[in-house]
Amino acid sequence: MSRREGSLEDPQADSSIASLPHLEAKIRQTHSLACLLTRYAEQLLQEYVQHQGDPFGLPGFSPPRQPVAGLSAPAPSHAGLPAPERLRLDAAALAALPPLLDAVRRHQAELNPRAPRLLRRLEDAARQARALGAAVETVLAALGASARGPRPEPPAAAAAAAGAFAAKLLGFLVCGLYREWVSRTESDLGQLVPGGPA
């Protein structure tokens, strides 16, 4: 796992390679990573709600979706977009996730300092989101549709939550968004994988 992540964290080395077999391998590799992270993201969300107390861990707890500064949820029209555009949105969201996940981890370090597994998962999630985002950008570059310039860093205040409950809620939303975007990325890459769904 770590070796795969390590290779993906340095995607620029492969950016100039655009030969078709290599592209297919890259897409397949990135898709595999997205599949893996989808499962990890689900586990992260489950682990997260277990440590927040009721009603977070109760089945059916579904707070209204609130906007998270610097990160939006996948739009319903996402599936109708062209593949490069979808991947561009995926890459943007994956780039916005790590600082949010880091902020959530900091909150949880105060709320649940004795939940090392949750903290480790959050830390891993930030790193993995970064790696997946970079891999998607590599695929984009290989497809000849590079990401649109540098994205602004999400404001630090965006991650700041007023009160512990807001922090818990923010963490819940961020973990949920992380799962959605990783899953969306897996789906988008799956359509590019040769032999995958059209």
Next chain:
Amino acid sequence: MEKTDCTALTMDVYSRWRRPPQPVGCRRMRTSSSFQWLLLSFTLLYLMHQVNSQKKGTPHDLKCTTNNLKVWDCSWKPPSGAGHDAVYEVCIKNRSRSCNQLEETNTKILALSPGDHEITVRRLHDPRSSMSKFILNEKNISLIPDTPEILNLSADFPTSTLHLKWNDKGSRFPHHSNVIWEIKILRKKSMELVKLVTHNTTLNGEDTVHHWSWTSDMPLECAPHYVRIRCYIDDLHFSGRKEWSDWSPVKNMSWSPGSRTKVFPQDKVILVGSNITFCCVTQEQVVSAQIGNKMCPLIHLDGKNVAISIHNISASASSGTNVIFTTETDIVGAVIFAGYPPDIPQNLNCETRDLKEIICTWDPGRSTELVGPRSTDYSLYESFSGKNVKFKRVEDSINESYQLFFHMIPDQEIYNFTLNAYNPIGRSESTILVNITKKVYPRTPTSFKVKDTNSTAVTLSWHLPGNFAKINLLCQIEITKTNSMEELNVTIKGVENSVYLVTVGKLSPYTTYIFRVRCSTETFWKWSKWSNGKQHLTTEAIPSKGPDTWREWSSDGKNLIIYWKPLPINEANGKILSYNISCSSDEETQSLSEIPDPQHKAEIQLSKNDYIISVVAKNSVGLSPPSKIASMEIPNDDLKIEQTVGIRNGIFLTWNYDPNMTCDYVIKWCNSSRSEPCLMDWKKVPSNSTEALIESDQFQPGVRYHFFLYGCRNQGYQLLRSIIGYIEELAPIVAPNFTVEDTSADSILVKWQDIPVEELRGFLRGYLFYFEKGERGTSKMRDLESGRSDIKVKNITDLSQKTLRIADLQGKTSYHLVLRAYTDGGVGPEKSMFVVTKENSVGLIIAILIPVAVAVIVGVVTSILCYRKREWIKETFYPDIPNPENCKALQFQKSVCEGNRTLKTLEMNPCTPNSVEVLETQSAVPKIEDTEIISPVAECPEESSDAEPENHVVVSYCPPIIEEEITNPVVDEAGGTSQVIYIDIQSMYQPQAKPEDDQENDSVGGAGYKPQMHLSIPPTVEDITAEDDFDKTAGYRPQANVNTWNLVSPDSPRSTDSNSEIVSFGSPCSINSRQFLIPPKDEDSPKSTGGGWSFTNLFQNKPND
């Protein structure tokens, strides 16, 4: 305040009015009294009217109050008709410059001294007006403080606390007074009273700003709060009436909510079990509220704001307890952390390891249930130095180590530590006063080394970090060698971070020791941990003793074999390289030098037997003292071999004290099975001893050893005792080998052999001989120890006995014999044998003679009877036939007869009949059913068979039902048949019929009566089997005492079925054999093979068989 006259009058009237009713003695005048009261009432009303009329004409109703006790504020009502421009003169009697002219109806006068003061008020410039006089007393003055003013009202929203600030204006009062403040807290726009509290202060002559705080149970953000205040001055010196001031104007404290919905309080930390109120400030309709998963009822506040109240909250989880309000479009919430204040730190202990730094440790006690930023913080404060250190928490550690390091202050030994614990809920502390020089727990000594000083001493050195220059160290040195351990305590002057040296003496040369050290202080607190162990071998020294020596003469008596034991390590003091031996007598000395160490035996040929042998051991340092022993063996003719058995792991020997034994005693021993001279080991004991315990690792249970006790005289050793023994006796390992020497019909003679000593494994105590009847493979002698009654046992304790005759046995019977030997260690294995006794010949002879004798007797008796009844027999069976020649009627002429040969009518010449006609038909033959009834009757005419030559029914009562279809050759010719039926008597009385198969089997088995005289059967019909059967069944059958006989062999089926079902055999009156003329029809005819018996069976049929 009233005018004086009015006052006097009024008082008079009042006194009358207040007069109590008359006592009982005046009752008779009750009617007249009522009238008087009525009259007085009218009078009073009249006078009051007059007074009021008079008042209205003069200043009246003088009233005075004060708000500072310094100045009285007096006012009066002007006379009727007085205009606003009226001028009054107010005079106070007995006061200089006591009159003032005023244009108002009130005046301020300085406070008057206690007592009555006359004040006159007169309207100037009005001739009609009269002067009013008032008596003014402090008691009539009301003290009404000024209305207090709230200087400031502020709120601390996070703590829901209101802070109130006001000035008591104490400088306006002449002296100190107690002040009671009453503060009113109002909530919501409807100004519902929430709290009314009193607050006591003191006026101290100066203006003082007072602060008062109040914490709301509801967050201040939830609703506007209002505050009012008033006061009451309780001046002890003031004798007038004291009244509350007016309420101050309302001060408002409200929070301006934004547009977003918010919940208050946020992240509150409270004590477990307390109550708390949450509110939701919102512009939307709140649908529900819950804490955790529990729904809460809503308390409606102003607008759409709501609150919930939580009582007796329980401890929160790590991330707190969630409180959530759900609006129509959103959810908002807060987290509450319910926990405990820090427990008092327990087991606070402060010590130092190096006198440079103090380590204080403690146990936090009960968990606060709060983590992260809400967990308990600790700080350690040292009061003498005023220094403070704070505890840094490691958050991710569950098992936290609660300790703080405090740098020691130079030249300070006494420390007074206070450990403060605090969290958002509360705080606690624990203190300890320590003399740190007495709380030294040194670190583990390092760089531990051992260095040789000499063969019995070493120098130990180690490094101990720390500033111990002002104290003494107590160090403990552990010295371990094989099988022993010793601890040595030494006190050392402490130094600053240096190496410590200690010399350890009284060690053994050439010995391996393991040294290690630990230290404490002289004022002991704790030992340090042990240093690493250091193994060290001390240097060699000369052997301290000569080797333990013994000698044996060779079997031919010419050579002396010298034995010596290797020196123990504590006496060898080094590695023994060789031995030197010398044998010296008065005349000569023989020596053997440099015998290498592994050899511990030497042989020297000596010409005589009086030598002194000297053995010396040598190591790298030098020679041991010589070990000497005399070679002479003093004979002892009075020797007996004794026996002994060991106790636990050794052999205990005792002997009587013998003053002649001047040197020592030597016990040598060897395995008794070894050939002489044998020597396993020896042991020397002092000459004053009378006992010895011989122990050796070589001793084994079950092995016989021979012990020899020698006493040492000056000139040599004398054998005193010879003992054989076992360290532990065991059961013999083999069984004694035995044979049967002789066998008779009723006895067996057994002979056995001794067991070899090596296999005996103990002193033989006897033999156990078991015997029982039984054949090989059927013997039940499995568990000999169970004491079964049918196994006979003989215990042979006479060890000289080697044979045993077992008598009273049965003839021709198989016996199972078992022999085992036993010692005190147990019973050995068994050896078994099966022996069959011989047949009893006397019984056989008797069995033959008795029936022969009976037969002879029967024959003789029969002969006698026949002889005596011969006439009758003759008459019956062979009557005389009259001679026709003697008949007169038939008397022919003799001449005719004699002369006429042709007359042959009555001539009795033999003639041959042409034919024989059988007159009796087959239907005349009786059926079986009939014979069953008549058979008992038919048994007697034993001779009838002979009397009726043919066509008769023979009925027997003995055999089982056997149907033999007999073909009578004579009858056969006539085409008829006859049956011979054997009926068992028992079957007669047991009417149920057996199955045919059984009948056949029974008949084949041959049980029951059979014809006892076999017919002569034509050879064409008889086969070989039949001949055998004939042998078994034919011939004589003794019929007497049949109940004791068994008609079948013991192994026959009938025998195994039931002995009680022995078929009745024969009849007391039927002792003769019966001869049947009709042979068996064919091969299927019943055989009599099973019905035979023998004399052997007769004598063997005993109950126990």
